[in-house]
Amino acid sequence: MKINSILGACLCIVFSAFYSHITVAQQAKRISVLIVDGFSNHDWQQTTAVTKWILEESGRFKVDVSTIPSDSMARTAWKPDFNKYNVIVQNTNNIQNPRLRWPRQAEQELEAYVKKGGGLYILHSANNAFPHWKEYDKMIGMGWRPSSGGYALEINSDKKIIRIPPGEGEGTGHADRFNAVIQILNRHPINKNYPDQWQTANTEVYYFPRGPAENMTVLSFAYDSTGTQKMWPVEWTINYGKGRVYNSSLGHLWKGEIYPPAYRCTGYQTTVIRVTEWLATGKVTYPVPVDFPTKDSQSLRNEQEFINSGKH
Template identity: 30%
Template sequence: MMLGMIVFAAGVSMGLSEPAIQSEPLRAVLLTGQNNHNWPYTSRVHAETLEATGRFRVEIADDAPAALQNSDDLSTVRVFVLDYNGPRWGEPAETNFLNAVREGAGVVIIHASNNAFVGWTEYEKLCGFMWINGKTSHGDFHRFDVDYLKPEHPILRGLPGMKDHPDELYHNLINTQNSPFELLADAYSSPESRGSGKREPMAMTLSYGKGRVFHTPLGHVWKGSDAQKASIHDPQFKVLLARGAEWAATGEVTLGTHSHDVRRHNVLTADEAAAGWKLLFDGHSASHWRGFKKDAFPNSGWEVREGAIVRVPGAPAPGDIVTKDEFGDFEFSIEWKVNAAGNSGIMYRCDENHDYPWQTGPEMQILDDSGHADGKHPKRRAGTLYDLAECAFDVCRPAGEWNHARVVCRGTRIEHWLNGFKVVDVDTASAPYQEAKAASKWAGSTTHGSLSRGRIALQDHGDEVWFRNVKVRELK
């Protein structure tokens, strides 16, 4: 688990108007780190949803009390985003948070954050509608329409409402402190879905001192559920969240009504260049890559398209591609997305003295976990050290969504990072690793994982897979 503040920068999609692009990004602090839901997943997706608009600079606080210790530091926060359902923060965190909101910082409350802090009167006033055990409940995760009730409100202006949104629908939330609110959206909780048979609030605004609050009980992703991840990848939800956050921060909305990513990809920041990173793909040319055991990049089957290296399905199998350079101790960073039921992989420290890269190179699995049979095998899901080590966190995104991966190799130590979390950490010289290997498909192999230096390979498994933001740095 990562603690403290993390300044986030990665990729999803959202549109905004030209004035917003030109303005200084709004400082947003996303408070998370504890939740009975899959917070490692939801927190990073919410951060990307906001970052991709170009309107926000998001700092992720996995240790919320620590992030709220310094009242002076909070004076520049424009909006707090709560993806949290855990214990009270204690002092001075609680007072600092409330004072910052009273002085004008906005708040966004997402899903189970309205379950948190029952009994903390000031939070209940700020939140408005609370989950109260024994009274509040929900039916089945299902698809439903969300009706927008105040089309003139800046958050909703130009939006038609949500159609066929996949989510959990809370019913009987309780306004425990009778807080004044403006209801922006509701949905019918159908008896067929084990709901209340009534219309239930789905988005609302409140105020707390000078602070504006946007609250939506949407955005449910339970631990261990691949299907429920769709709730926060629905473009309709992303638009509502981003516009709600901008309104909470500024009182105005400049963001557009549709989603697209405004950030630049396949470039190095000044900090990355200073840290020794090198681009292995500039968005236009695959000059750092060639076919495995080939002199050039494949003429068909792989192509550069829309700022990505793409394995094109249906073409004759071109085989894996590999870096022209070899790497020993290194850090490799890449973003990938795969089609439905797709499979691929990142192999590293591979040689070309064998028939395939996997005969020598360990593999970070790339997979549509929900659509491919390997997704049911804990050591073959996306992010795993294939067939050897399972992931510590369930953070892989659905087919068609971009994932950020990192591989770090130092001597016999291997780390896999997926979407901001270290999911694998092994020492290939250790007894546990050797035991795992003996129980895997690599049992008896004297070559797999044996090299301290080699090429990085992107696997041709016959499925469509996209790669971008491909970077590497050698570690001394």
């Protein structure tokens, strides 16, 4: 009995060490993500919390958050180490207070990070930000800019891109939110195996998004049924140096909303995960779920799941 007990104890130690090794290895394989937040005209706190939860719930990411200090002196000293991460999620927007900016050193370090091969996710209103920062305009491709602020891209009835010069047409805007049908324009690892059209919930379609619009691939577009009655890009990727950037108007979360339908959309959540994986690795392995929305029907996750998680 004593020999059996010793043998059993040894086996327990071996198996425990084995499974501990697997757990450590699995954690080591997780993609490292940094969400940068701290100011926006949107609810940036909850946007960060839900985005972090979506990514970490997938089991594929380890997400940290760096909140830019509200105090001007402390903000000047803010120096995140972007190089520790595979992907940076940009969730700051100074459209209502242009004096709120990143320190110049942080701007330069983000530029260098992406140029060297880092991944940058421009999350919804982050493409409204920083018109003073010319390299940012190049990184995001297009954003919320006046009519003089660069080229706008429109999609015509033949699914061809119309390039509208600066000064022609309007500045960027949007009409009322609605359940937009996202239409694939270019196939990409992010939207591989998506239906050609799928319905998202309560979203904004930006008309006349503007910028340099260089080194860009438009992934999808939508018909602006509540505003211009035209079709505009919704998602696009940009090559900036050796890095990859993703920019989209999807992901609106306004003040007073709690885990709204736009974020409960299975199509949106799947896209957030697949985008972040692609930005980090250039590949996508996360599968398209069976309940992915179709052209004619939404697919929303349970309203209480995020609230019950205690992460908000």
